[in-house]
Amino acid sequence: MAEPRPFSLHVSDEALADLRQRLALTRLPDQTPGEPWAYGTEVGYMSELVRYWRDAFDWRREEAWLNAFPQFKVQLDDVDVHCLYVEGKGPNPRPLLLCHGWPGSVFEFLNFIPRLTDPARFGLDPSLSFTVVAPSLPGYGLSFAPGQKRFSVEEIADRLVEVMAAFGYGRFLVQGGDWGGFTAARMAYAHPDNVEGIHLNIMPLPRDGKTNQGSTPEEKAHFDHLGAWLKDGTGYQWIQGTKPQTLAFALTDSPAGLAAWIVEKFRSWSDCEGVIENAIPRDHMLANIALYWFTGAIGSSFWPYYTRMHSEWPVPPGGKVMRPTAYAEFPKEMVRPPRSLAEEMFADIRRWTVMPKGGHFAALEQPDLLVEDVRAFVSAL
Template sequence: MPADATIEPFRLHVHDRDIADLKTRLRLTRFPDQAPEAPWAFGTDLAFMHRVVEHWRDRFDWRAEEARLNAFPQFMTEIDGIPVHFLHVAGKGPNPMPLLLSHGWPGSVFEFLDIIPRLTDPARFGGDPADAFTVVAPSLPGYGLSFRPGQKRYDLAMIVAVFAELMQRLGYPRYGAQGGDWGSFITSRLACDHPDRLAGIHLNLLPLRRDTAGIDARTEDETRYLTELAHFLKENTGYQWIQGTRPQTLAYGLTDSPAGLAAWILEKFRAWSDCKGDPTSILSLDRLLGNVSFYWFTGTIGSSFWPYYARMHGPWPIGARIDVPMGYAQFPTEILKPPRSMAERVYADIRRWSVMPEGGHFAAMEQPEALAHEIAAFFRGLR
């Protein structure tokens, strides 16, 4: 592991014995029964999980997914005493703009493997080479390869400090930033803490407070959002409460059982993606399991919960009005879709607000072409 400020090239290679161990555990999966109601009514469907486990055990090729990741330049460095893994992909154009991409949970850098080429080499996809970015896509501390057992846990402010140091270390005094899920919080907090370093920020989730305070029920858009928020808080926050209060307890089951891990993660891909009830209708099982396997082989599901714990036991992470230019792409099956009137109370300079025709929470995976287009269009005037 590099020490001090050194940066070393990296390639992932999971040991054959770890792949064999995974297949053994999958063969020994002990399935629960399912309540006699509609599939998915109470969580991940049993028939779906039989299909997932069978595919993961008998047909899934981890080496192919590993090669997809290794096709991109990867590096390791040490910041604040922890390993930081990141992709650093040079843009192909006359003046590529540095762009920091931040993922969230239950995603990883695997979310970005289809969108990065569209950002770094737009001409390859029929775009303008003047829109090229040089992409830096780190694994969040505690996620994937930015982890060693027993390391300290990071809240969002600490992650922002690590990413700001990484961009400085790479020689980028000014850059753009983009994110969804926790990545949207990180990107917004970065704009709070280091506004002088950012040309602009682009989000595909709005990190606004999830309570009723400040909602104006006299307006149609905010009334609609109030109903949406009430349903979300009642029906879709159970995972936040357990991850945010007893992360260690949950980690035992999901670190020991690959079927349990897949059920926990893939339920979110079904609920949050624009898949009409079947996550494999928008993302193949191989793509879904590439991301799940990355959590499995790195043993990071427990440490990945920490932003939830820190969020529930600390202040709201975005405490100031943000003046950095902001763009937003609202995908139709995003978890929550606050109206622009609410966003304007936090973001003072909204330059682009796009309502997308299809796609969901995992936009970089689901709709890489559409999201890349939005990112390029937003930053075009900020280079």
């Protein structure tokens, strides 16, 4: 069995200098006539963000923040998986696997993890704490190396079971959003003996575009919304899911292009009322983007989209997730199916919470609400 090896991140001074030079040479497009942001990332915002990233953003501070958490690498047959591994403080910490998605990274979890591992510090009952394993998903960030194989959600789920075993956990809880939510569902379906329960902040149901279905007003409203989102909100999925290599050239060569591609998602998917920084601090967003830049992992990170478009859903048709499940529905999540549809795939939904605020990046936007819901779910298991 693989032995976790201690790890610390240090981006070279040469890589930082190269980034600043590239940012200084950014060539911006003109602004499309019409309402700002209506056709994608707004030029004025990007101009200011590029200047800030070049002249004011402190990568070393963000790097030190990450390195303040214990980190490891776990060498599997086909990928060296990077993980944060933080032991819980309390009488009986529960093992919890945290799974990010796209365009996320482990930077999403740096405010969230301490609330799970050291609840007394935040005024929470220390009798329930968690030992957290938070991997960079295989193919993402520090779990990427040039030339390595690409990973589907199914393969990611299998590898993360191995990662948990390397830390001594044969049975554990899983929390995830975006592809992390799909991975959690797949793990519960394919590895039920390993998964005690899953907590999701995305409901990973099939999105087949049949917008005239639904036997209740809630279902019909969902399919109407889904149809509109599939038409106007999924362009990124089609290019990432059909020609990921082509897009990777542009985003691997241009930090401004990479940022513009990701920034639009932070704005569209967060509960920010049109101003990203209302929901996500600028430095936190740039730390996430910079990790994609320094690791060169953006092309590899597209692969779950490609396999999703060319294979079955991670929980195949007719399949059921039988493990206990909780769902936190944040109001600005891109798609929010009703419970009646979720129960067709998830047989044991124990908790369904409609949140008062927050969006797709729940651990980053609303760590207190998310940790409260995770704790309530696990307390009742």
